[in-house]
Amino acid sequence: xxxxxxxxxxxxxxxxxxxxxxxxxxxxxxxxxxxxxxxxxxxxxxxxxxxxxxxxxxxxxxxxxxxxxxxxxxxxxxxxxxxxxxxxxxxxxxxxxxxxxxxxxxxxxxxxxxxxxxxxxxxxxxxxxxxxxxxx
Amino acid sequence: xxxxxxxxxxxxxxxxxxxxxxxxxxxxxxxxxxxxxxxxxxxxxxxxxxxxxxxxxxxxxxxxxxxxxxxxxxxxxxxxxxxxxxxxxxxxxxxxxxxxxxxxxxxxxxxxxxxxxxxxxxxxxxxxxxxxxxxxxxxxxxxxxxxxxxxxxxxxxxxxxxxxxxxxxxxxxxxxxxxxxxxxxxxxxxxxxxxxxxxxxxxxxxxxxxxxxxxxxxxxxxxxxxxxxxxxxxxxxxxxxxxxxxxxxxxxxxxxxxxxxxxxxxxxxxxxxxxxxxxxxxxxxxxxxxxxxxxxxxxxxxxxxxxxxxxxxxxxxxxxxxxxxxxxxxxxxxxxxxxxxxxxxxxxxxxxxxxxxxxxxxxxxxxxxxxxxxxxxxxxxxxxxxxxxxxxxxxxxxxxxx
Numbered sequence: 001x002x003x004x005x006x007x008x009x010x011x012x013x014x015x016x017x018x019x020x021x022x023x024x025x026x027x028x029x030x031x032x033x034x035x036x037x038x039x040x041x042x043x044x045x046x047x048x049x050x051x052x053x054x055x056x057x058x059x060x061x062x063x064x065x066x067x068x069x070x071x072x073x074x075x076x077x078x079x080x081x082x083x084x085x086x087x088x089x090x091x092x093x094x095x096x097x098x099x100x101x102x103x104x105x106x107x108x109x110x111x112x113x114x115x116x117x118x119x120x121x122x123x124x125x126x127x128x129x130x131x132x133x134x135x136x
Numbered sequence: 137x138x139x140x141x142x143x144x145x146x147x148x149x150x151x152x153x154x155x156x157x158x159x160x161x162x163x164x165x166x167x168x169x170x171x172x173x174x175x176x177x178x179x180x181x182x183x184x185x186x187x188x189x190x191x192x193x194x195x196x197x198x199x200x201x202x203x204x205x206x207x208x209x210x211x212x213x214x215x216x217x218x219x220x221x222x223x224x225x226x227x228x229x230x231x232x233x234x235x236x237x238x239x240x241x242x243x244x245x246x247x248x249x250x251x252x253x254x255x256x257x258x259x260x261x262x263x264x265x266x267x268x269x270x271x272x273x274x275x276x277x278x279x280x281x282x283x284x285x286x287x288x289x290x291x292x293x294x295x296x297x298x299x300x301x302x303x304x305x306x307x308x309x310x311x312x313x314x315x316x317x318x319x320x321x322x323x324x325x326x327x328x329x330x331x332x333x334x335x336x337x338x339x340x341x342x343x344x345x346x347x348x349x350x351x352x353x354x355x356x357x358x359x360x361x362x363x364x365x366x367x368x369x370x371x372x373x374x375x376x377x378x379x380x381x382x383x384x385x386x387x388x389x390x391x392x393x394x395x396x397x398x399x400x401x402x403x404x405x406x407x408x409x410x411x412x413x414x415x416x417x418x419x420x421x422x423x424x425x426x427x428x429x430x431x432x433x434x435x436x437x438x439x440x441x442x443x444x445x446x447x448x449x450x451x452x453x454x455x456x457x458x459x460x461x462x463x464x465x466x467x468x469x470x471x472x473x474x475x476x477x478x479x480x481x482x483x484x485x486x487x488x489x490x491x492x493x494x495x496x497x498x499x500x501x502x503x504x505x506x507x508x509x510x511x512x513x514x515x516x517x518x519x520x521x522x523x524x525x526x527x528x529x530x531x532x533x534x535x536x537x538x
Binding site for chain 1: 322331410
């Protein structure tokens with residue numbers, strides 16, 4: 001069975017110089033797409049990955065990461081919309097690189113499809129009432 | 137058939153006024169015809185909810201014991217500087233004001249998370265605000281320093297006074313350069329990556345009364361969730377621009393200066409805005425009722441998005457350099473379809489102004505009128521019309537000789 005998941009990886013600083021993603025490809029035959037990375041020497045590293053592959057290999061890959069000391073979190077709930085603050089202006093619609101915001105043609109309200117969100121964070125400062133929140 | 141405002145107000149008082157919002161009236165008139173609609177309908181309500189930059193508020197905070205003269209000193213509200221060039225305890229706070237220690241665009245694009253607009257939102261939400269002031273001390277106002285919490289309910293006056301709101305039409309902003317730019321019209325992606333517009337279109341007040349036949353000085357309006365008034369024409373008022381056959385200005389034209397008691401207002405309709413790379417501002421909700429005095433007034437309220445054209449302006453060059461160049465014209469039906477064509481390229485569009493909220497405002501105003509809580513006013517003075525010759529002018533710079 002094939003899986004395709006978006007996950008957030010956090011590296012302690014001692015691991016920043018290790019080729020983690022390479023091992024995922026080489027040992028577990030997983031296909032990856034880096035959605036976001038911030039890795040600074042002497043600090044914690046953060047990597048947002050889309051991982052595709054066979055379910056069994058995927059599970060093994062995740063186990064390898066956990067053993068190596070990487071913290072893993074699923075991406076889906078990382079960017080949320082504060083419904084109280086959203087004014088449905090639409091300023092986010094063309095900012096999102098994956099088209100996670102859509103205007104309902106009838107009500108003109110902005111729909112946030114969080115399964116399309118890759119947590120790049122571009123919408124956060126672009127939202128005038130600051131309704132988009134990131135929780136890493 | 138001609139009605140007067142007094143007759144309409146009688147019907148409002150009796151709970152018999154027939155009121156539609158500016159979207160519903162289009163369909164109603166299509167079915168019933170203009171003549172019948174003008175006879176049957178008393179009021180059409182409009183609405184708009186967008187970032188309106190020249191907004192602000194003035195306050196009288198009351199005299200402290202012993203007295204302090206804030207005028208001529210420095211005063212901050214939650215670290216945001218307020219204007220103190222007024223008498224002892226009067227202040228003006230502009231929506232664009234920023235704390236002195238805001239990094240601004242030092243790391244470009246700045247985030248501008250808190251400014252005057254946010255203080256206004258928090259005030260109307262009933263939150264306590266930190267007032268800090270220093271003054272120079274006089275015989276009659278000896279105190280030099282003041283630090284206190286204030287709350288809107290304790291202020292003598294808290295008045296929203298926006299000197300330019302409710303723009304009649306506005307630019308569609310694009311970027312033809314090869315890098316992303318951060319403007320008051322939002323983030324504009326390179327090479328015509330997106331197009332941002334900012335008007336409620338067919339619901340917007342001045343599109344429904346393009347020649348200012350009913351909206352004038354003294355018109356009672358919905359403002360920030362309370363009632364307010366049109367105080368004057370707004371700054372940069374520019375009624376003499378080219379118009380379509382139906383009289384709709386083809387670019388930014390009329391504007392309104394509006395005023396109202398902030399104590400009646402709500403944070404739902406006054407929302408602090410952070411504009412990345414540009415600054416802070418205030419999102420303002422305005423609704424204007426249009427009395428259907430005759431067929432001509434009605435006809436203007438039947439404006440649809442397809443009737444409204446707006447200029448496409450390059451914010452990487454024409455706008456900052458004050459060049460008159462336009463990349464073309466598009467109508468609001470096209471803008472709302474999600475993409476427009478510029479120079480043969482499909483460009484995705486986004487609004488800066490909330491249509492659902494504009495509609496909600498028009499409906500609230502409709503309910504107020506139907507419930508006999510809101511009466512219409514005749515303007516005490518008309519706004520300068522399209523034939524007035526009033527024009528906005530650029531600054532004429534003259535070198536200062538030593």
